[in-house]
Amino acid sequence: MDLERLLREHGALKRAHLVAASMPRRAIDAAFRAYPTPRRGIIAAPDLPAPALEALRLGGSLTCASAAAHHGLWLLRRPSALHVATTHGRRLPASTFRIIRHRGAADGLLSTSIADLCFHAATCLPVLEAAVVLESAVASGQASLAGLSARLESRGGQAREVLRLVRGIADSPVEVVVRAGLMHRAIAFEEQVMLRDVGRVDFLVEGWLIVEVDGWAWHGNQQAWQNDALRGQNAARRGFHTLRFTASDVLWRADTVFQTLQTVLRTNQPTFAAPNPPDASAHLADKA
Numbered sequence: 264m265d266l267e268r269l270l271r272e273h274g275a276l277k278r279a280h281l282v283a284a285s286m287p288r289r290a291i292d293a294a295f296r297a298y299p300t301p302r303r304g305i306i307a308a309p310d311l312p313a314p315a316l317e318a319l320r321l322g323g324s325l326t327c328a329s330a331a332a333h334h335g336l337w338l339l340r341r342p343s344a345l346h347v348a349t350t351h352g353r354r355l356p357a358s359t360f361r362i363i364r365h366r367g368a369a370d371g372l373l374s375t376s377i378a379d380l381c382f383h384a385a386t387c388l389p390v391l392e393a394a395v396v397l398e399s400a401v402a403s404g405q406a407s408l409a410g411l412s413a414r415l416e417s418r419g420g421q422a423r424e425v426l427r428l429v430r431g432i433a434d435s436p437v438e439v440v441v442r443a444g445l446m447h448r449a450i451a452f453e454e455q456v457m458l459r460d461v462g463r464v465d466f467l468v469e470g471w472l473i474v475e476v477d478g479w480a481w482h483g484n485q486q487a488w489q490n491d492a493l494r495g496q497n498a499a500r501r502g503f504h505t506l507r508f509t510a511s512d513v514l515w516r517a518d519t520v521f522q523t524l525q526t527v528l529r530t531n532q533p534t535f536a537a538p539n540p541p542d543a544s545a546h547l548a549d550k551a
Contacts, residue, residue, distance in 0.1 A: 270308040323347035324369035330380040337399035337436040394428035401431030471533030473505040502534035
């Protein structure tokens, strides 16, 4: 039995797991002496992050933003509290973390399921932060928009507002922020649009204004810069206007970003009959 591999895969194991795997009792006892034991009957990987260790110690599992971080889903900001799900209502032990408690069972040992963490996020986090988590889950194929909608629609209020912002086609969390800003201002747009001679663009606003967002992991090498320059030239020849923003622009200067966008829409005109640009029939051909 490769205990180290199992701990790397699962993060933590119960004594019962080791017994079920036919691990000798002496080896089990040795494992409990060698590895962290956040709670009686549980061993954890040596490099398990502190929030996960604390959730185990409290007798719960990670959920909401804390589980999203554990699963590698997008977050606009690191959680300032530890989100813990428990199956009981008993008082939790004192903790050095600020705890936000949810009701739910672990999917495994460390975390609730993706569906459960999305449910908790949609009913706990600020709307935009929750939308980013759900967008990431859907875009990565770990959840379906139909499944999340079926569970959240009946909650009404904030949950529906979150769902309205989720499409599952964004390439980065910053694009979700732009989407939300455009929707809030009732500006017509399409996402992930394929334009002839240009390629895929992040947003096509009012049928003629291309908006590109350089995400957190933008590949700013020379070849990428040359490709973007060529795309911009081709777009201009086709009659499109282009605005490009960085992630920092969107996250920290959002008001300026949308003021700029609205000014361009108000003071410029396309060189073709928007919203039916030359290849309108092909715009959606390659949408994600």
